[in-house]
Amino acid sequence: MCPPHFPSSQCNPTDDKMRAFAEQVFASETKSEDIRDEISMFDVAEDCPIMHQEMAHHLHTEDDLAKRISFKAGVFPRSTVLLVRARTGCNVVKTKVNDFVHRVRKPTVNPNLQNSLPSSIHSWSFIISCCMAVIQREIISDNGEISAVQVTMDDFELSCKGLYRALTIREKYMRLAFQRYPRTTSHFLRDIENGLVEPTFRPPPQNGGDPFDTSDLPKNLGYVARMKDGVICVYNDAAAADKHQPKDLPCPDYNTFIDDMNFLIALIAQGPTKTYTHRRLKFLMSKFNVHEMLNEMEEMKELKLNPHRDFYNCRKVDTHIHAAACMNQKHLLRFIKKSYREDADRVVHNLKGREVTMKELFETLNLHPYDLTVDSLDVHAGRQTFQRFDKFNAKYNPVGASELRDLYLKTENHISGEYFATIIKEVAADLEEARYQYAEPRLSIYGCNPSEWTKLSSWFVKHRVYSPQLKWMIQVPRIYDIFRGRDFVPHFGKMLENIFLPVFQATIDPQSNPDLSIFLKHVTGFDSVDDESKHSGHMFSTKSPKPEEWDIVKNPSYTYYIYYMYANIAVLNQLRRQRGMNTFTFRPHCGEAGAITHLLAAFMTADNISHGLNLKKSPVLQYLYFLAQIPIAMSPLSNNSLFLEYAKNPLLEFQKKGLVVSLSTDDPMQFHYTKEPLMEEYAIAAQVFKLSTCDMCEISRNSVLQSGMSHEEKVHNLGERYLEEGPEGNDIRKTNVAQIRMAYRYETLCYELNLIKEGLKTE
């Protein structure tokens, strides 16, 4: 094993009882859907009557207090600090208010709903005062019960401790891999500022610099990289490797990870914590609704006064899109027809050892591109694909012919992926023309062969598939079982080695593989992809075989995949950071379907995720994703075709509660109709969910934050101080997000974190 491991001092060692419980929970989860139909171990009944009563009480209380409260706020010149001190004294919420606040004139705000519309700052103060009022109500308790939370003190403390520990677990794994963790939450965890950990993304070359320039590749360090127990270890030289004396790169400890995971599994199934988080989430929902009713027009007023910027020229990133389906169906059709007009006699394919021209290829398929339509092309998901991931996958073959997928949508084929490169560059050109849209396309590395990286990067460099609008991601399909079944790999460890070793080697000696080194500069993260609804039946535990021992044909579990991808990325990032290179974020598909444990694994390891639908099923995890502000790239149109009808999509609910959501297309070829798939995605969400401009701009801002855009680009797109949290970090001139909204979000997060702090006090 690679020492030194991450210190596990912060966590209590998990006892056997907890491990046994975790196993029991896991077993319940992997049962078939029918059996655990009624109420899963992570869920809470929707129609719990106490809940309703409590919420009614909540709203009543807020309303009531709002009328009685008198709220004092000092008025200061521009860029000063507004201190709001709750009467309990238990917490001080600092809200720095900049440019925006100096417009206040009246020092004493006496909110009165019956009055004519208050000015922006009045209602902003008002919403703050509302929050304060609720804090007071909730914290002050005369008996053993927390009045508004309506749980006993014991349960409250138990929940808070569990949540606290869960947050520290995530923080640990994020720091280790140079992934992000919100400052506010981090600050609350230990009341001191920890150094901010951020991934490194490379900015696009300035002033016409060449993105493919190899002149400044660092020299060879001479290190040796080898796989050990599924994780690549780095050694000073071959001798050290043979003796297994790895370099000092922190790496996650396997047993600690399992312990942490078991703790989290137990936590999300723990009664009091389920109740507590469920209530907090309901409260967050109601609170946002109140905010909306009070401040909607004020937010709009702020936006109207914001010159030059509106939803159309807010930067937005398509945070989840697959390169092989990044064009829409009509675009692909046009491209195929054009390529045939120009290249009919070109040799483009190898058909069972015989080189054939495009004309011959189409003849063997009994097709003429001239006759093709989007119907016969048949790459669009329809009613048939709902709940059928297999049918959906088959749609990637134009006209059902894998030969055409090969010719047009692959990087490796008889024409070295030329068509695929061209069509991607056309998509990029459209984005450049649209100016404010970016995308993060995923390219595949399968781990079937160690040469994949070289081929992929050669394709990238040869065809100069670069655009400042595109931030590249690597997706790794979880299809070990298929490769093993065909005897392409001897064991799971080899697959991991094929995926990661070449990247380590290019990091150690960049000049040995210039194409790959250049390509890696443009790669910002790793994704893990496949149908999550497939059960592996395997549980990730201390008894699991090591990757090199995993030689059966069965696929390992989602969590197993996730752990080993994360562990390798973490070590890789340590090495790359040392060399001043860009690091990679881990951004798996997660929670689109399947077991709730997927979301738990991602909570521990992922910088951010795609989908997250299943957070609906676990209030504990949903609340944790809120507290840790984990970005979620949602694709409701994709879900609508595959897993969940549009109107049932939790996007709106998550957004209201304050989870960090962005909108993404997933597969424009399969799901979208218009020339601007990302705008189509936003437009439909806006229409169906009746999003306000502020909502849409908030989602756009989230997408930029979530993305692999470099620090320099984020500064340009979001403003100098984008790393600050709360209204201070928001430059409305760039983002078009109202400061009232930002203050509300910040307030709300601080409030929830402080509640947990209250629960820890008795410790």
Place this chain on the structure above:
Amino acid sequence: MCPPHFPSSQCNPTDDKMRAFAEQVFASETKSEDIRDEISMFDVAEDCPIMHQEMAHHLHTEDDLAKRISFKAGVFPRSTVLLVRARTGCNVVKTKVNDFVHRVRKPTVNPNLQNSLPSSIHSWSFIISCCMAVIQREIISDNGEISAVQVTMDDFELSCKGLYRALTIREKYMRLAFQRYPRTTSHFLRDIENGLVEPTFRPPPQNGGDPFDTSDLPKNLGYVARMKDGVICVYNDAAAADKHQPKDLPCPDYNTFIDDMNFLIALIAQGPTKTYTHRRLKFLMSKFNVHEMLNEMEEMKELKLNPHRDFYNCRKVDTHIHAAACMNQKHLLRFIKKSYREDADRVVHNLKGREVTMKELFETLNLHPYDLTVDSLDVHAGRQTFQRFDKFNAKYNPVGASELRDLYLKTENHISGEYFATIIKEVAADLEEARYQYAEPRLSIYGCNPSEWTKLSSWFVKHRVYSPQLKWMIQVPRIYDIFRGRDFVPHFGKMLENIFLPVFQATIDPQSNPDLSIFLKHVTGFDSVDDESKHSGHMFSTKSPKPEEWDIVKNPSYTYYIYYMYANIAVLNQLRRQRGMNTFTFRPHCGEAGAITHLLAAFMTADNISHGLNLKKSPVLQYLYFLAQIPIAMSPLSNNSLFLEYAKNPLLEFQKKGLVVSLSTDDPMQFHYTKEPLMEEYAIAAQVFKLSTCDMCEISRNSVLQSGMSHEEKVHNLGERYLEEGPEGNDIRKTNVAQIRMAYRYETLCYELNLIKEGLKTE
């Protein structure tokens, strides 16, 4: 009154009892919404338990019979006739089958769901056989009850007679005004082919001909046109006019119209008819669902085999769009900025008698266009406009300034509407570029002043606002009360005169007003617009004052407006048809909100309507709209912002039942986000309602049929035989609508009509 009136021989004179009943029904309808909350007089409870049972029985029956039935179909070469004779002998359904049918090989079709996928034609035959089976089941009854319809023979006959008479009433008014009535329904009404009545629309000039050419304007007929009792009468000369000896132009008879209306009011409130139609509609819904389950893949297969044509290059018409909001918000914003960059020093406005430049105008508004955003422009409907037509109307003012609406969105202003013309031509250019999209923008005639037509047509000709993609419509706002309140008009008759007299005069002597005569060539219909949810409280009856006597400030009822618009259009069309000129269709906004009687008035008078949401409330009217195949231009995105949430829109339900629906944008400026508003409308409907390609192409085809496109263009866009009904009239190569679908629709309509015929037999 203008003789000769239309013969009322077909209808029994309405007795006083019916009139009294109609008045009672009307009174109930105009009560406030709260009072008639529980069940309106036109509605049927949704959860009627007998209904559910019956439907279950229905489906069971179909399924059962489908397994047992043996169905014989003769196979003939191309373009022959397939006769399907139901065993009851009561009706013969002729289904001419063209190109498509000759692919059949097996003469005897034995449908078996367990078999591998049947070829297209098999399942087509199969669905026909299903329908036949159901006919048999329904018609053969051993007791006094119609088995599947589950109503007594008496009620069945009563309903059928009422529906039959309703259909004859509509046919009468359609023929009178050269509006459309489906051949199939017409044929069924009297078992003989009546000459087909069609409106005349002028094709665009061929081979670069000038659409503004005035050289061939017909000469003056010397007739005199004068208003009499709210309807323009045409006389040979002034002497005849003074003696009121009008020419022989058929015109609706006022009293007959009231009688017909009263009959229909009574019919839609009649218990047995409500029950019968409700059941038929439920049946239509289930039947379509069965069709879909059986034939969806077969329809898709047909479309895949159809070369060159797919949803993208199917012609579609935006059948309902207002010229003043036909550009999207971003387009308007860009236009305003551009106009300022180019024309800042141009005199563009008259501000209280002072001529001001654009720069000065923006200065008085305290604005600089450079700072404008779509947020500050504020022309997009949002959550605030829901159920607030007033707020919605205010959004037409950019930045809330009526001066800017005047400058950019009006035909009459200091710059002679130049900007408005330019922006419309830009929209048309976008449509021309998109190639397969057309639009029918509405321009306003208010009836406030007789010179409106001259000004509007001068604008049209001066700026050459012509495009082959645009078919023009005239919208008349129902705002007499405002004009009367400001004393602009002395009575309602004058408003009608201002609206129609100039058109009559230009029709009689085209050379007297060449601009108007040219403009009228491009106008295809009239629309009636305003907030339908406003109640007038007035009932249209024999006691209603004549328009010339209507001098109170209160607005007449919707029906009153509709009748007088229809009557004038009918006479006008008679005159224009005599002169070989194009005629106008009447296409009011109807059923967006307000009383159900609106939809009744339109049933009698309108070629087709916009919205139709309230058909949800009356099964009788909904069924009649189905039987008479009245096209409905639906705008679910508009409704979503104003009257009805997207997911609740009845579009899908109507489409499934076989009502003729098209999709339209209404106001892209207010509702849409993307550059292609009509595609956005289709895309969202496709996504939310999970429409198949065949559904979307069927809706596109409906939109072309509904539109004011000329015969020549329809032939080009839909095929030579588009006037035929059923599969024969469909050219899949042009429409991309599966013949299976067409056959299903035709079958279904014939079946419902034949059921009514059964009910009439005992007479």
